[in-house]
Amino acid sequence: MQRGPFSWKTLWPYAAVFAALLLLPVALSRFYVYITAVIFVTALLAMSLNMVVGHGGLYQFHHAAFYGVGAYTCALLLVKTGLPAWIGFVAAPFAAALAGLLIGWFCVRLNKLYFGMLQISLGSLLWAIAFRWYDLTGGDDGIHGVPIPDAISTISSSYYFVLLVLAASVMVMYLIYRSPFGKTLQAIRDNPERCEAVGIHVRRHQLLAIVIATFFAGVAGVLFVVVEGSVFPDLLFWVLSLEVFIMCLLGGWFTFAGPMVGAAITVALRTFVGTYTEYWTLILGVILILLIFFLPEGVMGFIIERTRGGESEG
Amino acid sequence: MDFGQSVTLSALGVHLLVGLSRAMILFIVSSGLSFVLGVLRVPNVAHGSLYMIGAFAAFTLNHAFGGGPAGFWLALVLSPFVVAGVALVAERALFCHLYQREHLMLLLFTFALMLILGDLVKMIWGADYRSITAPEALEGSLPILGSSFPKYNLFLLVVGPLVAVGLYLFTNKTRIGKIARAAAVDRDMVDAIGINVSWVFAFAFVLGCFMAGLGGALVAPTISVTLGMDHDIIIEAFLIVTIGGLGNMWGALLGSLIFGVTQSLGVMFWPQFAIVFPYLAVVIVLVWRPTGMLKSVW
Numbered sequence: 001m002q003r004g005p006f007s008w009k010t011l012w013p014y015a016a017v018f019a020a021l022l023l024l025p026v027a028l029s030r031f032y033v034y035i036t037a038v039i040f041v042t043a044l045l046a047m048s049l050n051m052v053v054g055h056g057g058l059y060q061f062h063h064a065a066f067y068g069v070g071a072y073t074c075a076l077l078l079v080k081t082g083l084p085a086w087i088g089f090v091a092a093p094f095a096a097a098l099a100g101l102l103i104g105w106f107c108v109r110l111n112k113l114y115f116g117m118l119q120i121s122l123g124s125l126l127w128a129i130a131f132r133w134y135d136l137t138g139g140d141d142g143i144h145g146v147p148i149p150d151a152i153s154t155i156s157s158s159y160y161f162v163l164l165v166l167a168a169s170v171m172v173m174y175l176i177y178r179s180p181f182g183k184t185l186q187a188i189r190d191n192p193e194r195c196e197a198v199g200i201h202v203r204r205h206q207l208l209a210i211v212i213a214t215f216f217a218g219v220a221g222v223l224f225v226v227v228e229g230s231v232f233p234d235l236l237f238w239v240l241s242l243e244v245f246i247m248c249l250l251g252g253w254f255t256f257a258g259p260m261v262g263a264a265i266t267v268a269l270r271t272f273v274g275t276y277t278e279y280w281t282l283i284l285g286v287i288l289i290l291l292i293f294f295l296p297e298g299v300m301g302f303i304i305e306r307t308r309g310g311e312s313e314g
Numbered sequence: 315m316d317f318g319q320s321v322t323l324s325a326l327g328v329h330l331l332v333g334l335s336r337a338m339i340l341f342i343v344s345s346g347l348s349f350v351l352g353v354l355r356v357p358n359v360a361h362g363s364l365y366m367i368g369a370f371a372a373f374t375l376n377h378a379f380g381g382g383p384a385g386f387w388l389a390l391v392l393s394p395f396v397v398a399g400v401a402l403v404a405e406r407a408l409f410c411h412l413y414q415r416e417h418l419m420l421l422l423f424t425f426a427l428m429l430i431l432g433d434l435v436k437m438i439w440g441a442d443y444r445s446i447t448a449p450e451a452l453e454g455s456l457p458i459l460g461s462s463f464p465k466y467n468l469f470l471l472v473v474g475p476l477v478a479v480g481l482y483l484f485t486n487k488t489r490i491g492k493i494a495r496a497a498a499v500d501r502d503m504v505d506a507i508g509i510n511v512s513w514v515f516a517f518a519f520v521l522g523c524f525m526a527g528l529g530g531a532l533v534a535p536t537i538s539v540t541l542g543m544d545h546d547i548i549i550e551a552f553l554i555v556t557i558g559g560l561g562n563m564w565g566a567l568l569g570s571l572i573f574g575v576t577q578s579l580g581v582m583f584w585p586q587f588a589i590v591f592p593y594l595a596v597v598i599v600l601v602w603r604p605t606g607m608l609k610s611v612w
Contacts, residue, residue: 121597292426
């Protein structure tokens with residue numbers, strides 16, 4: 001028998017981690033609180049990507065485009081209109097999901113590499129617009145000094161906001177992951193032909209998965225604006241997309257929480273290695289190669305495999 | 315807005331020619347990418363970095379040989395081989411052990427290679443802008459259609475088709491070229507008749523990277539050579555290969571022409587959004603034919 005999605009036995013480690021994270025701003029300096037908030041934002045982005053890559057088996061090559069759409073929508077609504085801030089916060093994920101629907105609608109007709117290449121082209125179009133439309137987006141400078149509501153503008157209050165949104169989003173993602181829809185998606189990943197044959201509308205499931213994933217990418221975009229107070233075109237650049245891809249790989253494709261681990265490792269390494277050397281990307285590249293050769297299941301995948309192996313022996 | 319202000323027939327002609335010469339560079343780079351994609355079925359993300367290394371190597375070789383016309387020509391001929399050497403080392407040392415793995419892993423490997431090569435270039439050449447001057451015979455402009463047109467771009471217009479013909483002959487008339495194309499279609503069969511597929515892949519990878527280096531060496535006199543040129547070219551080459559048809563060399567040519575010409579016409583009609591025009595052209599082509607204009611090799 002399968003346990004329910006939220007039985008206490010599976011949940012308590014997460015509850016413990018959550019409680020520890022709630023206490024974090026008391027214990028750590030402002031800088032570390034800020035870095036942890038950045039990790040949360042990146043973790044949500046990586047989790048949303050893994051919904052389609054790890055669980056859906058799709059070549060979502062330009063996920064950052066939707067992250068950027070969310071962040072820009074939020075920032076523009078806050079800066080250019082007098083609407084209450086929460087409207088910007090709510091509208092941004094939907095804008096990202098709409099972009100996901102439009103781009104995904106073209107992409108799902110294609111397979112694997114063509115899917116990925118088409119998405120890179122369409123996503124780069126969004127980047128080009130953000131990069132060049134000075135009057136609206138501020139071009140390559142981006143938008144700075146976005147007015148964040150006072151309640152969440154300090155470092156520790158924005159930390160709590162980001163933590164709560166991340167926890168809620170991850171919970172929803174977990175429900176989706178365990179739902180019949182999530183299972184179907186994983187079945188499509190493993191054997192699309194057979195799923196097609198038993199009457200599953202493969203393309204429709206994939207498109208829905210993309211819309212959900214891009215929605216959460218948009219949520220991550222909003223959180224980015226809350227933490228940083230600015231947006232810039234690099235958020236939509238394809239290099240970021242591949243970096244997020246690495247986080248999923250690093251944490252483990254086929255685990256649920258792996259991408260969060262990958263994001264935490266990547267952001268922490270960037271922050272601390274970056275203070276010692278300007279050749280941070282070289283180190284990231286070397287880590288990635290080591291990972292590909294020695295740990296293709298990712299950190300979480302490795303740990304789970306080890307613990308399972310131990311159980312079966314005992 | 316100076317929209318449409320500068321549109322005259324001669325300006326249009328010159329912009330078209332500039333676009334075509336830009337297309338030649340794009341073709342040389344993207345044909346290499348397409349070849350690797352066709353045979354190995356891997357989008358080589360590091361292709362742009364190899365292009366950048368080609369340009370930097372041309373700069374250094376040009377200086378080493380005294381900087382005159384001899385330096386320029388030697389740099390142009392030798393730097394693609396430098397790039398091919400880098401590619402060969404990376405392929406034999408690391409990449410070749412991954413061929414049995416999932417394609418996503420191969421893609422991520424090339425991304426790792428891009429990160430590493432980018433920083434190595436930063437270490438070796440620094441973050442400064444470098445420039446190469448073309449030899450006197452290719453400097454200055456010629457009057458064409460009532461406007462002046464840079465000689466170097468004319469040179470590119472000659473080199474591009476030569477490279478296309480050379481690549482065609484190489485892949486269709488030589489034994490190794492034919493084997494590589496056969497491996498693109500059915501690698502198991504090529505393996506079964508006793509050909510070492512691993513070395514065929516190595517050859518294809520190195521040849522593709524050679525083209526990237528050639529493109530970099532050729533483009534060097536027209537731009538300032540600097541870090542970041544890898545990011546710009548790789549995305550353009552990706553788009554070109556996608557709209558042309560993955561692995562199809564003539565598709566890469568067609569895609570480059572579309573990309574180069576829409577870019578230069580965009581510069582003419584609406585400079586601020588010139589960058590958007592080729593992307594729009596790509597979207598239109600892909601909506602019309604999602605798998606590219608010409609037949610993919612696989």
